Amino acid sequence: MAEANLTDDGIHIEGLRKRYGAGDTAVDALKDVNMRVAPGEVIGLVGPSGSGKTTLLKCLGAVIEPSAGRMTLGGEVIYDGAWKTKDLRALRRDRIGFVFQAPYLIPFLDVTDNVALLPMLSGCPNAEARQRALELLGALDVAHRAGAQPSQLSGGEQQRVSIARALANQPPVILADEPTAPLDSERALAVMRILNQMASQYRTAIIVVTHDEKIIPTFKRIYHIRDGKTYEEAGEGRAIDG
Amino acid sequence: MISLAGRDILHSWSKFVFTGIGLGLLIGVTLSMAGVYRGMVDDAKALLDNSGADLWVVQKDTLGPYAESSSLRDDIYRDLLGLPGVARAANVTYLSMQVRQGGSDKGADVRAMVVGVVPGQPGEPGYLVAGRQITHDHYEAVADVKTGFALGEVIRIRRHDYTVVGLTRRMVSSGGDPMVFVSLKDGQEAQFLKDNEAILSDRARTAANPSLNRPGVPGLLDAIQASQASNHNVNAVLVRVATGDDPETVAREIRRWKHLQAYTRAQMEEILVSKLIQTSAKQIAMFLVILAIVSAAIVAFIIYTMTLGKIREIAVLKLIGTRDRSIAGMILQQALGLGFIGFAVGKIAATLWVPIFPKYVLLTPEDSLRGFVAVMLICAIASTLAIHAAIKVDPATAIGG
Numbered sequence: 001m002a003e004a005n006l007t008d009d010g011i012h013i014e015g016l017r018k019r020y021g022a023g024d025t026a027v028d029a030l031k032d033v034n035m036r037v038a039p040g041e042v043i044g045l046v047g048p049s050g051s052g053k054t055t056l057l058k059c060l061g062a063v064i065e066p067s068a069g070r071m072t073l074g075g076e077v078i079y080d081g082a083w084k085t086k087d088l089r090a091l092r093r094d095r096i097g098f099v100f101q102a103p104y105l106i107p108f109l110d111v112t113d114n115v116a117l118l119p120m121l122s123g124c125p126n127a128e129a130r131q132r133a134l135e136l137l138g139a140l141d142v143a144h145r146a147g148a149q150p151s152q153l154s155g156g157e158q159q160r161v162s163i164a165r166a167l168a169n170q171p172p173v174i175l176a177d178e179p180t181a182p183l184d185s186e187r188a189l190a191v192m193r194i195l196n197q198m199a200s201q202y203r204t205a206i207i208v209v210t211h212d213e214k215i216i217p218t219f220k221r222i223y224h225i226r227d228g229k230t231y232e233e234a235g236e237g238r239a240i241d242g
Numbered sequence: 243m244i245s246l247a248g249r250d251i252l253h254s255w256s257k258f259v260f261t262g263i264g265l266g267l268l269i270g271v272t273l274s275m276a277g278v279y280r281g282m283v284d285d286a287k288a289l290l291d292n293s294g295a296d297l298w299v300v301q302k303d304t305l306g307p308y309a310e311s312s313s314l315r316d317d318i319y320r321d322l323l324g325l326p327g328v329a330r331a332a333n334v335t336y337l338s339m340q341v342r343q344g345g346s347d348k349g350a351d352v353r354a355m356v357v358g359v360v361p362g363q364p365g366e367p368g369y370l371v372a373g374r375q376i377t378h379d380h381y382e383a384v385a386d387v388k389t390g391f392a393l394g395e396v397i398r399i400r401r402h403d404y405t406v407v408g409l410t411r412r413m414v415s416s417g418g419d420p421m422v423f424v425s426l427k428d429g430q431e432a433q434f435l436k437d438n439e440a441i442l443s444d445r446a447r448t449a450a451n452p453s454l455n456r457p458g459v460p461g462l463l464d465a466i467q468a469s470q471a472s473n474h475n476v477n478a479v480l481v482r483v484a485t486g487d488d489p490e491t492v493a494r495e496i497r498r499w500k501h502l503q504a505y506t507r508a509q510m511e512e513i514l515v516s517k518l519i520q521t522s523a524k525q526i527a528m529f530l531v532i533l534a535i536v537s538a539a540i541v542a543f544i545i546y547t548m549t550l551g552k553i554r555e556i557a558v559l560k561l562i563g564t565r566d567r568s569i570a571g572m573i574l575q576q577a578l579g580l581g582f583i584g585f586a587v588g589k590i591a592a593t594l595w596v597p598i599f600p601k602y603v604l605l606t607p608e609d610s611l612r613g614f615v616a617v618m619l620i621c622a623i624a625s626t627l628a629i630h631a632a633i634k635v636d637p638a639t640a641i642g643g
Contacts, residue, residue: 054641063561063638092637093563100640104558106246108253113244120243121563149253165562177641 009075010205011037011060011173016069018055018228029055031228033069037205039172042196044216044235045209047225053209054177056225060207061096061175062088074172074205093121097166097204099176099195103158105150111137111161112146118168129168136164139201140194156187160194167198174199174206185214192218193240246559246568247575250552261544262580265537266587272533273592273605273613279526280604286416286514290507293334294364295480296489298505299496306503307336307478308416308510309518316430316476318502325495327487332363333476335429338415341422342398343391349398352389354422355415356399358429364480367423373408379425384408386420399424400432416514418601426476434473444470534620541584542624545577549628553635560637570629574622581621585614 016033019026029052037043047053058064060071062078071079073095078084085091092098105114115133120126137143140160145153153161159179166174176195180188192208192215199206210216220237223230251258289308298307299314299322306312319331335358340351359365361376367384373393376382383404385391395406404424413421424432436444445467449455455463481496481504483489493504505513549556556569589610596603 057641058638061561061638061641063636063641089560089563089565092561098558098561098641100558104554104640106555106559108246108250109244113249117244117564118562121565121568126243175641 009172010039010041011035011207012070012072013060014070016056016059016071017067018052018059018064019067028228030059030066033225033228033230035207035223035230035232037173037207039074039203039205040199041221042192042199042206042208042219044219044222045207045225046211046216046222051225052228053225057175057177057207057209060173061098062091093118094169095171095173097169097171097174099159099162099166099174099179101178101181103150103155103162105158105161105165107150109150110146111142111148111150111153114150114161115164115168118165122169133164133168136167137161139198140164155182156190159183159187159191163191163194163198167202167204170202170204172203172205174204176206176208178210178212179208180210180212180215188212188214189218189240196240243568245575246572247579250572251576251579257548258576258580258583262583263587265540265544265580265584267591268533268537268540269584269588269613269617270591270595271588272530272537273588273609274596274599274603275526275529275533276609276613277592277596277603277605278599278601279523280606280609281602282416282418282519282522283515284604285414285418285602286519287511288412288414289416290510290514292368292413293480294366294368294482296483296507297481297493297496298510299331299479299481299500300477300503300505302501302503304503305513305517307334309513312477312503313475314477314479314502316426316474318500319479321500322479322481322496325492325499327484327492327495328481329484330364330482332360332365332480333426333478334359334365334480335426335433335477336415337429337433338417338419339399339432341389344396344398352391353419354385354389355417355419356429356432357421357423358426358432358476359423360426364482367408367410367413367421369410370408371411373406375408376423376425377407379427381405381428382407382425384410384423386413386422387411388414388420389422391422397422399428400435401437402428402431404428412602414602416518430473430476433477434475436471441471534616537584537617538620538624541577541580541621542627544580545573545621545625545628546631548576549573549632553632554640556632556635557637557640560635561640566633569632573629573632574625577621577625577628578618581617585617588613588617 013033013035016030018030019028021027045053059066066079112130112133115136116129119129119132137146142157142160145157180191195206217236217238218240219235222233222235300306300312301314304310304312316333319333322328322331337356339356341354342351343349376384381404383406385406387409391397391406393406393409396403448466454466483492489506493506496502496504
């Protein structure tokens with residue numbers, strides 16, 4: 001894995017707050033979140049249920065608006081008290097990759113088109129988008145299933161395709177929401193190995209939200225989130241065999 | 243860009259095809275209903291075309307002979323022939339009744355319109371598909387093939403047997419009943435002849451009346467009884483106008499000088515289409531409206547249910563940057579695809595089952611085109627509910643749950 005390079009590239013969050021509701025019923029889901037993830041780095045975000053992990057991910061994913069703070073993704077300030085762009089959809093499409101707990105592949109598209117869809121949505125010609133998809137599928141060792149339907153893949157294969165989809169537009173940031181939850185130890189570690197490889201290869205900053213005890217030792221840095229605040233701690237950074 | 247709708251339809255083609263078949267059968271019924279109306283109008287026009295007349299002369303103050311009963315003396319046609327512009331004039335009688343097959347009281351009966359015509363004059367069938375026209379004054383008939391009668395078959399009208407000597411096609415009443423042509427004399431007899439018991443009763447009653455059976459006037463009673471037993475009425479006189487003469491002008495002359503009602507082709511068409519089948523047309527229109535609403539509801543329900551089944555995928559699509567209009571386009575295209583499949587199935591089904599309808603059902607290309615546009619429009623409108631649901635999907639639901 002590449003050495004962490006804590007510059008303004010990657011992910012940089014300062015004093016992020018999110019309040020739901022107003023007045024007596026207001027709830028502060030995020031109170032003071034500060035994070036830095038360097039390009040090529042994979043960090044873990046852990047915390048108990050209700051601690052604010054999902055809210056943070058939604059703020060980072062530009063699907064809900066924070067209440068205050070500053071967020072920089074890939075060197076571009078996207079939020080500083082207000083969104084810096086009106087087209088959040090394009091921001092998500094071009095600068096953020098998503099990996100979900102379940103792969104959520106589009107069931108009516110084959111593997112290649114599931115991956116190629118994102119570049120196509122960005123205006124990339126179909127042939128070029130498919131070529132890029134095939135390269136990614138090759139890098140993730142699922143090129144042999146390129147023409148298959150998602151329902152024909154195993155759980156591990158589906159998750160690798162969803163990682164390929166997240167990387168399809170070569171975003172500076174990937175947000176992974178419990179990507180190993182449904183997998184056994186071997187497959188969970190395989191997914192983490194792939195994420196680390198991809199982060200290194202594409203200089204992508206990756207945040208992995210997880211509860212999974214199997215993969216927590218693999219992170220070099222971990223952010224704990226409790227009561228809407230983040231606390232950084234060094235991880236074991238255990239090497240993943242294979 | 244990939245066609246998301248096309249891929250979804252290909253992926254779950256069986257669901258679309260089976261749903262399309264169900265919808266298609268409904269559309270087939272709708273097209274058939276429209277065809278029933280067109281058939282009624284076409285029957286009415288065929289009736290007018292086949293009569294070979296330019297004018298219909300009927301009893302004054304009636305809409306006869308098809309929409310109302312009309313009775314004229316059968317010598318009026320001679321007066322009409324004397325009018326300027328009248329090239330030919332012929333008596334005709336019309337009577338809807340049950341015609342018994344096989345010449346016995348036990349045979350199956352067929353609902354038909356018995357038409358009394360003068361051979362070679364307006365009113366007789368314009369063409370035959372088998373056999374010959376009527377040549378004798380009595381007991382010969384020419385039948386429309388829809389009666390099911392065969393050439394040479396004996397049929398019974400009232401109490402007389404007739405031999406079918408010719409077969410014709412598309413000769414129907416305005417109600418769609420096939421026609422059976424007989425000679426005018428037979429037609430008059432079928433329409434006005436009393437049964438034997440009634441004749442005997444009338445004779446006895448007349449003989450018992452001292453004012454009609456005067457001792458000092460020999461032959462009076464016989465003359466009165468002969469008059470009562472015979473019939474010299476017809477329902478209409480069909481007039482062919484001389485080449486170059488205006489039918490409306492001739493009709494005006496007949497109305498003015500003969501104290502009769504005369505209708506031109508356009509007026510008669512108006513009576514048949516706008517008055518005679520008006521209630522039926524409204525009835526069919528109501529069915530069409532209801533079927534359109536039911537079809538729209540079904541399409542809306544199906545597309546809405548299909549969309550709800552893809553809420554998670556739609557959330558993911560929105561999260562990764564798919565525009566709302568692409569998602570709306572996907573749902574709209576699926577609705578239109580369903581409508582297209584439904585229309586194709588409906589058109590094929592209607593074409594297959596229309597020939598077995600007892601009455602004439604006319605499927606016109608214009609109605610099919612209108613139906614196609616209506617189906618597409620209904621599907622587009624019906625998809626708005628599902629599009630609304632999809633647009634409301636929050637992309638945040640793809641994260642965390």
